[in-house]
Amino acid sequence: MTGREILHKMKPDFWSDSESAIRKAYELTDSKILEKSMELGRGGSTAVTAILKNGDKLVVANVGDSRAVISKNGVAKQLSVDHEPDKERQKIEDKGGFVSNLPGDVPRVDGQLAVARAFGDKSLKKHLSSEPYVVEEDINPDTEVLILASDGLWKVMDNQEAVNSIKDIKDAQAAAKHLTEEALARKSKDDISCIVVKFQ
Template sequence: MWFLISSLEALLSERHPLVFVILVPLFILLLRIAKVWLSYLGNTFLWGPKVLSPGFHTPRIVQGSVYPYGIVELKGRRPYMEDRHVVVPSLNSDPSKCLYGVFDGHGGSAAAQYCTDYLSKFLEDALGDVHVHPRDALKHAFKKTDHTFLEMAKVRGIDDGTTALCVLAHGETLTIANAGDSRAVAVKVGGHTLPLSYDHKPDRSDERDRITELGGSVVHWGVWRVEGVLAVSRAIGDRLLKDYVIPDPDVVRWVCSSDDMYIVLATDGLWDVFTNQQVGSILQACRSAQHGAETLAQQAYLKGTNDNVTVMVVDVRGRNNPEATPKLVRAKSNSSTGGLKEC
């Protein structure tokens, strides 16, 4: 290292042409690194979070969903709201099918908004083939959303990305797809909980191995980050890190049973300050799904979360349209996993 520095000093003193050959590409590389850092981390990381008004927002409830739900979006201490959510009833005009989703944008909200606008359309296209399994339809929708967003992002110079967590409800069967660190949790009678997704973070050994095998790096900078920048290892978008940050979701199937109460879908602003079990305990005291979503978001803010918070609570105790479909045969369950099955 000292030899390299001494050599550069000598070349500089002589104004050697090699100086430009070496320093110009290095300068360009540093500019690119700075661009990525500023895009993902922004003022919140570099200068500390700004304490702002909570920015509490209760979006309009979409009518006709398979299960009733409550939803709250909270900007919190962040200067911008980058979370998005979607509820799409009657997929392909089938009242027994509904999509619930939350998206946690980073570096901007463009990717999260794109998911809100287009992922359900790509899902409907895939489900149009009656021979396609819901698992494969969701995987197709995630990858198609990522691909088409990246095409647009390249033209417009957009670098941001988003987590994606979706639940496809078909009667009593739920298919859950997740890419990133938004999380789905089932809450049962008595407040017991069961995870329906697992966070994709660079500190997971399997994710770290995947990234390093592809030639990337996982660096600890406050938390473990892909290339020292991004704290999630799977996402939609993230054009500058696409070689390592993949959109492929993990997918599981859940068959609702009589002891299920709620399915919680939330961005990591909630999970940063609450465990799954704490969320289950809080919901036991709430009188409705909307009350539960509001309580969880407010308590997360009071507990000091520094992130945007989006909480969707789906009440699986009774369908909005019970006449739409016959009851499905429930899968046998055991005490450890309930109706959860890997797809």
């Protein structure tokens, strides 16, 4: 199912109730991934999405540790939430799961997954949420750039560093390439996906 098809099936309507519509879209996406787990495999994915409404309202949602960072007047602001197992330990335990915290490792759901929310991951789904964090942000003349990226970037660069490193790069695609190359240069060992949006 494409993003367009998911948006078309969303109830309620995105324009009148954006948050509920996005929550429904994330739920639909997760169910489709789980339905196709035989084809896609048992793994899963984090996600971050951003939709610009009427040119002045940004609706951002995420599951896991994929992150959205916006810059206004050169100041970075994180719009998403990193869904870490330690922060959601009680919810995970209430569902019958556990959070491991072994020396030298990060906290993990059932000793396996380093995020508390994700699409897919069928074997962990009983203890794992795909409910997104959703937030709206006003877009004004001070808004310069939006960065959407997976944890491969954020493990080696903080929000302000990322914004600073692309402030003089005018082309959005070139800015995204610069960030991915910088993450590789810093020896990132996680998946690196990055989209940059420049506001005029």
